[in-house]
Amino acid sequence: MVGTDLRQQLMNYIQSSHEQGILDEAFDRVKNLENDGNPQFLSEIFSMFCHDAENGIAELTRFLAEPVIDYENVSAFAHQLKGSSSSVGGHRMVLACCELRQASNNKIKEGSFEAFDKVKREYCILRDSLNYIAQMEKTILTNEARRRRQ
Amino acid sequence: MTVENQRAGVVVEDMDQDRFPAGMRVLAVDDNPTCLKLLDTLLRKCQYQVTTTNQAVMALKMLRENRNKFDLVISDVNMPDMDGFKLLELLGLEMDLPVIMLSGHSDTELVMKGVTHGACDYLLKPVRIEELKNIWQHVIRRKKFDSKVQNNSLNEDKACHGAGDSRLGVISTLSADQDGKLCRKRKEQNEDEEEDDEENEHENEDASNQKKPRVVWSVELHRKFVAAVNQLGFEKAVPKKILDLMNVEGLTRENVASHLQKYRLYLKRINSVAAQQASMVAALGGADSSYMRMGSLDGFGEFHSLAGSGRLSSSALSSYTPGEMLGRLNSHASLVLRGITSSGLVQASGQNLSSSINTLGQIQPTPLPSNQSASLFQGVLTSLELTQLQQSKCTSSTGDFNPIKDSRGFTAVSNGFSDTRVTVGSSTSLLPGASSHPLVLQGNPQLPDDRGAFVNQYSLGVASLTPDTFDIGGGGCSNFLDHSNNESWQSAIQLSRFSSNAVPLSEPFNHNQFPYNNFVISSIGPCTTNGPIDFSSRSAISAPLEDSRGDAHCQEGLMGNVVQDMNYTLKQRWEEHKQDCNQNLNHTVNTKNSVVSANGIISPLGRSLDQNNAICCKSFDVSLISQLHGGALSIGPHGEVEKTALDSKMMINENFLLEQTKSQDGFIQNNYDSLDDIVNTVTKQEHNQTMLSDVGNSDLMLTLLGLVYETSDS
Numbered sequence: 066m067v068g069t070d071l072r073q074q075l076m077n078y079i080q081s082s083h084e085q086g087i088l089d090e091a092f093d094r095v096k097n098l099e100n101d102g103n104p105q106f107l108s109e110i111f112s113m114f115c116h117d118a119e120n121g122i123a124e125l126t127r128f129l130a131e132p133v134i135d136y137e138n139v140s141a142f143a144h145q146l147k148g149s150s151s152s153v154g155g156h157r158m159v160l161a162c163c164e165l166r167q168a169s170n171n172k173i174k175e176g177s178f179e180a181f182d183k184v185k186r187e188y189c190i191l192r193d194s195l196n197y198i199a200q201m202e203k204t205i206l207t208n209e210a211r212r213r214r215q
Numbered sequence: 216m217t218v219e220n221q222r223a224g225v226v227v228e229d230m231d232q233d234r235f236p237a238g239m240r241v242l243a244v245d246d247n248p249t250c251l252k253l254l255d256t257l258l259r260k261c262q263y264q265v266t267t268t269n270q271a272v273m274a275l276k277m278l279r280e281n282r283n284k285f286d287l288v289i290s291d292v293n294m295p296d297m298d299g300f301k302l303l304e305l306l307g308l309e310m311d312l313p314v315i316m317l318s319g320h321s322d323t324e325l326v327m328k329g330v331t332h333g334a335c336d337y338l339l340k341p342v343r344i345e346e347l348k349n350i351w352q353h354v355i356r357r358k359k360f361d362s363k364v365q366n367n368s369l370n371e372d373k374a375c376h377g378a379g380d381s382r383l384g385v386i387s388t389l390s391a392d393q394d395g396k397l398c399r400k401r402k403e404q405n406e407d408e409e410e411d412d413e414e415n416e417h418e419n420e421d422a423s424n425q426k427k428p429r430v431v432w433s434v435e436l437h438r439k440f441v442a443a444v445n446q447l448g449f450e451k452a453v454p455k456k457i458l459d460l461m462n463v464e465g466l467t468r469e470n471v472a473s474h475l476q477k478y479r480l481y482l483k484r485i486n487s488v489a490a491q492q493a494s495m496v497a498a499l500g501g502a503d504s505s506y507m508r509m510g511s512l513d514g515f516g517e518f519h520s521l522a523g524s525g526r527l528s529s530s531a532l533s534s535y536t537p538g539e540m541l542g543r544l545n546s547h548a549s550l551v552l553r554g555i556t557s558s559g560l561v562q563a564s565g566q567n568l569s570s571s572i573n574t575l576g577q578i579q580p581t582p583l584p585s586n587q588s589a590s591l592f593q594g595v596l597t598s599l600e601l602t603q604l605q606q607s608k609c610t611s612s613t614g615d616f617n618p619i620k621d622s623r624g625f626t627a628v629s630n631g632f633s634d635t636r637v638t639v640g641s642s643t644s645l646l647p648g649a650s651s652h653p654l655v656l657q658g659n660p661q662l663p664d665d666r667g668a669f670v671n672q673y674s675l676g677v678a679s680l681t682p683d684t685f686d687i688g689g690g691g692c693s694n695f696l697d698h699s700n701n702e703s704w705q706s707a708i709q710l711s712r713f714s715s716n717a718v719p720l721s722e723p724f725n726h727n728q729f730p731y732n733n734f735v736i737s738s739i740g741p742c743t744t745n746g747p748i749d750f751s752s753r754s755a756i757s758a759p760l761e762d763s764r765g766d767a768h769c770q771e772g773l774m775g776n777v778v779q780d781m782n783y784t785l786k787q788r789w790e791e792h793k794q795d796c797n798q799n800l801n802h803t804v805n806t807k808n809s810v811v812s813a814n815g816i817i818s819p820l821g822r823s824l825d826q827n828n829a830i831c832c833k834s835f836d837v838s839l840i841s842q843l844h845g846g847a848l849s850i851g852p853h854g855e856v857e858k859t860a861l862d863s864k865m866m867i868n869e870n871f872l873l874e875q876t877k878s879q880d881g882f883i884q885n886n887y888d889s890l891d892d893i894v895n896t897v898t899k900q901e902h903n904q905t906m907l908s909d910v911g912n913s914d915l916m917l918t919l920l921g922l923v924y925e926t927s928d929s
Contacts, residue, residue, distance in 0.1 A: 091341040098256050106256075114249045144293060148319040149249040152341045 071208065075201040085157075087194050092154025099202070107202050111195040114153045118188055121146045125165075129181055139169040139177060146184065153195065158187040236351030237262035240284065244274040244302070245291040245317065250340060254289065254317075257344045263351075271297035275305060282310045282431075286354045289338075292318035292325065300332045307333035309431070313353040317342065432474055439463060440474060 079096075082088040099106040121142050128139050147162035161183040168176035241263045245251040251267050258265040266285070268274050271294050278285060288306055292299035299316060306314050315336045316329040329337045335353040338346055432440070443460035444452040454472035461471070 094341070094343065095253065098253075098260065110249070110252065110256075113252055117247065117249050141293070144319060145247055148247050148291075148293075148340050151319060152247075152250045152253045154341070 071201060071205045075198065075205065078201070079198065082194055087155065087157055087190060089154045089156035091151060091156075095153055096198075096202075105203070108199045110153065111199050114149055114195070115192050117149050118146060118192070121149075122185060122188060125181055125184075129177060134169075134172075134174065134177070136169045136172045136177070140166050143169060143184075150188075150191065153191075155187070155191040155195075158184065158191050161187045236354075238264055239351050239354060240264045240286045241266070241350075242274060242277065242285045242288045243267045243290075244271055244288065244294070245269060246271075246294045246296075247291070250291070250317075254342060257342060257347050258289075260344055261347050270294075271299070271302045275302065278306065278310055278312070282312070285312060287313050287315065287350060289315045289317055289350070292316055292320070292329070300328055303329070303332045303334055311357070313357045315350055315353065436461075436463065436466075437474075440471070440478075444475070444478070 079088065079092075082092075095110060096107065125139060125142050125146075128135055128142070143162050143166040147159055147166065150158040150162060161180060165177060165180035165184050168180045241258055243251060243254050243258065243265060244267075245254060246269050248269060251269055255265050255267050266277070268277065271290070274288070274290070275297075278288070290299050290302055290306075294302075299318075303314050303316065306312050313335040314333065315338060316334040317338050317340060318325060318329075319340045321339050326337045335357070336350065439461045440457060443457040446460060447453070447456050452475065454468045454475055457475065458466060458468050458471045
C-alpha cells in the first residue's frame with residue numbers, strides 16, 4: 066500500500082537520521098505534536114525554524130566578518146541557534162552551536178570560524194532532513210485524507 | 216472542589232475551577248520564535264489558555280494592564296530587550312504571579328539565580344510536555360499560600376468562607392495538612408487576632424461576594440503599612456490594627472495580612488542572612504575607599520560644579536527582596552548626598568520583589584528581619600522613575616541635575632518596584648525618564664538650598680548588567696520620608712527594574728568594570744529595636760574587583776542633624792566571584808542632632824547598557840534587622856557617608872561608582888571615625904515623625920540605601 070510504504074519509508078528515514086545523530090528525541094516530540102490533524106504543522110514549524118536559523122546564521126556571518134569580532138554577540142546568537150535547533154531536535158546542530166558558543170566565549174578566533182562553518186554545514190543537513198520529512202508527512206497525510214474520502 | 220466552592224460561595228473570577236488545570240491562563244515569553252511557537256503548541260496540548268509574546272516589555276505591559284488575566288508566566292532567560300531575571304523580579308514584585316524560567320542553559324548558577332529571583336521553576340529547553348503538564352501546581356501553591364496568608368485563621372472553614380478571595384475555594388480543597396502547617400505557623404498571629412475573627416468573618420462575608428482584584432502594594436501603601444507596623448510595635452502588629460492605622464480605602468484585612476506575612480518572612484530572611492554573613496567590623500578600614508565613593512563623579516563633571524562642597528554622597532541602593540519592605544528606618548540613616556542635608560526617612564517599600572534589586576551586580580536578597588519596622592531614611596531621596604511611575608511629587612529642584620544628564624536615569628531597582636516611588640517632598644524634581652527604557656529610574660536629587668530637610672532625589676541609574684552579572688535588579692529603593700517637618704518629603708522610591716539597555720549614561724559613566732556599591736543605609740524607625748541593619752551587598756563582579764569595597768564612611772552631618780541610630784550591617788556579597796564580604800559597620804547615629812551622613816554609596820553600574828559589560832557592582836542589600844530599633848548604624852562596607860551640602864544634589868548615579876570616586880577630590884570624606892562617634896550615641900527612636908520633626912532643618916542626608924527585597928517565595 067502506498068500509504069504504508071510511504072510511512073515506512075519515512076520511519077526508516079527518521080530512524081537513520083537518529084542514528085546519524087542528526088535528529089534526536091526532541092524531534093520525535095515535535096513530530097508527535099502534529100496529531101491535532103494539522104498537516105501543515107510540521108511544515109510550519111520547520112520553516113519557522115529554518116527562517117530563524119538563517120537569520121541567525123546571517124547575523125553570525127556578519128559578526129564574524131568584522132575586523133574586530135564582537136564575541137558577545139556571536140555567543141548570544143550561537144545560543145539562540147542552539148535554542149531553536151534543540152527545540153526541533155537537531156542534535157548535531159546543537160552540538161555545533163555549543164562549540165561555537167564555547168569558542169566565542171573564549172574569544173578564540175580560529176575556533177569560532179571553524180565552529181561556525183560546522184554550524185552552517187549541520188544546518189544544511191538538518192534543513193534538508195526536515196524538509197524531506199515534512200514533505201513526506203504532508204504527502205502521507207494528504208494521501209490518507211484522499212483515501213478516506215474515497 | 217465544586218462543593219467547596221458552592222459552600223464557600225466564592226466567586227471564581229479568574230480561574231475556571233472546574234476544569235483546572237485546564238484553562239489555566241499562561242503567558243509565554245520567548246524571543247526565539249521557533250521556541251515560542253513550540254511552547255505555545257505544547258501548552259495548548261496541555262489545555263491551557265496561552266498568550267504569547269516575544270518581547271518581555273510587551274509581556275510586562277500586558278500583565279500590568281490586567282494582573283488577573285493570567286495565572287502563570289513562562290519566560291525565557293535570555294532575551295534581548297530585557298533580562299529574563301529582571302522580568303522575573305518585576306513580575307514577582309508587582310504581580311505576585313508564579314513565574315517559570317526557561318533556558319537552554321543548565322548552569323547551576325543560572326538555576327540558582329532563577330530561584331533566588333523568585334522563579335517557581337526552571338525548565339530547560341527543549342521543553343517537554345510532561346514538564347508542562349505539571350506547572351499548574353505552582354499556581355495552586357502560590358494561591359494557597361496567599362490565601363493562607365490572607366486568611367490568618369486557623370480555621371480551615373474560615374479559609375473557605377473566607378478571605379473573600381475567590382481563589383480560596385480551590386485552595387481550601389487542597390492539602391489539608393498543609394493548611395494545618397500554615398495555620399500553625401500563624402498561631403502567633405492568630406492569637407492576636409482572635410478578636411478579629413468576628414470581624415474577619417464579617418469582612419469575609421462581604422468580601423466573598425465581591426471580586427477581589429490583587430492589591431498593588433505601592434510605595435505609598437507600603438510606607439503606610441510600615442508606619443502602622445512601627446507604630447504598633449512589630450510584635451503587636453496585627454493585620455486588623457494595621458489596617459485601621461493605615462486607613463486605606465479598599466484595603467482589606469486579608470491584603471494586609473498577606474503583606475504582613477511576606478514582610479515578616481522578608482525580615483526573617485534578612486536576619487538569617489545577616490547571621491550567616493561574617494560581619495565586617497573594620498569594614499571601613501579595610502574597605503577600599505574607592506569602592507564606596509560617593510563622589511565618584513568623574514563622570515559628573517557638572518556635578519562637581521554643582522555641589523559647592525564638592526561632596527557627593529552616594530546613595531545606596533538597596534535591593535529589595537520582593538514583597539518585603541526594607542522597612543522604614545526610623546533612624547535617619549545619614550546618607551549623605553551631596554548637598555543633601557535634609558533628613559529624610561527612607562522607606563523602602565517593596566512590592567513583592569522577586570529578587571532584590573540588583574543595581575549592578577547581584578544583590579542577594581535579604582529579607583528584613585521580621586520585627587523590623589520600616590526604616591525611614593532621611594535625606595535620601597531616590598526617585599526612581601519608571602515609565603509607569605506613579606505620581607511622584609516632584610518639586611522643582613533647585614539643584615539641577617539636568618546638566619549632568621537628564622537621562623541619567625538610573626535604573627534602579629529592579630523589579631517590581633515599579634510602584635514604589637521615591638518622591639521627594641520638597642524640591643525634588645524627578646527627572647523624566649530620560650532613558651528611553653521604560654524602566655529607568657531617575658531620581659533627581661535636588662536640594663533646596665536652605666532646606667534642612669531635603670528630599671533628595673537622586674536618580675539612580677542602575678544599568679542592568681549582563682544577565683549573568685545581574686542578579687537582581689538592585690536598585691536602591693528607598694522611600695524617604697521626611698517627617699521632620701513640613702519639609703517632610705515623602706519619597707517614594709520607585710524602583711524599576713533595570714533594563715539592560717536602558718540606562719543612558721553619560722559618557723563618563725560608561726566605564727567598563729565599574730565597581731559599584733549599592734549601599735543602602737536605612738535607619739530603622741522608631742519602633743524598631745536596636746538592631747543591625749544588614750546590608751548585604753553583592754557585587755557582581757564581572758571584572759574582578761577584589762578591592763572594590765565601598766567604604767562606608769559615616770560622617771557626622773555637617774548640618775548637625777541628628778541621625779537616628781542605625782545599626783546595620785552591611786553585607787556585601789560578591790556573587791560572581793563568590794566572595795562574600797560582609798562588612799558590618801556599626802554606627803550608632805545620633806539622630807538628634809547630627810546629621811549622619813551615611814553614604815550608602817551606591818555606585819550603580821558602571822555600565823549599564825551592555826549586557827556583557829563587566830561591571831563590578833556591589834550592591835548592598837540593606838536588611839533591617841528587627842533589632843534595629845535605635846540600633847547603631849552599622850554601615851557595611853563602605854558607605855561613604857557624606858554630608859551633602861544643602862545645595863548639593865544628590866545624585867545617585869551609576870557614576871557614583873565609588874570606584875570612580877576614589878580619585879575624586881574632596882568628594883569623599885572618610886569620617887568614619889566621627890561617624891562612629893555619632894553613631895555611638897544612641898538615641899531612642901521615637902516615631903519617625905517625631906524624630907524627624909526634631910531634626911527639623913537637620914541636614915540629614917541619607918544616601919540611598921539599597922533595600923533588599925526578597926520575595927518570600929524565593
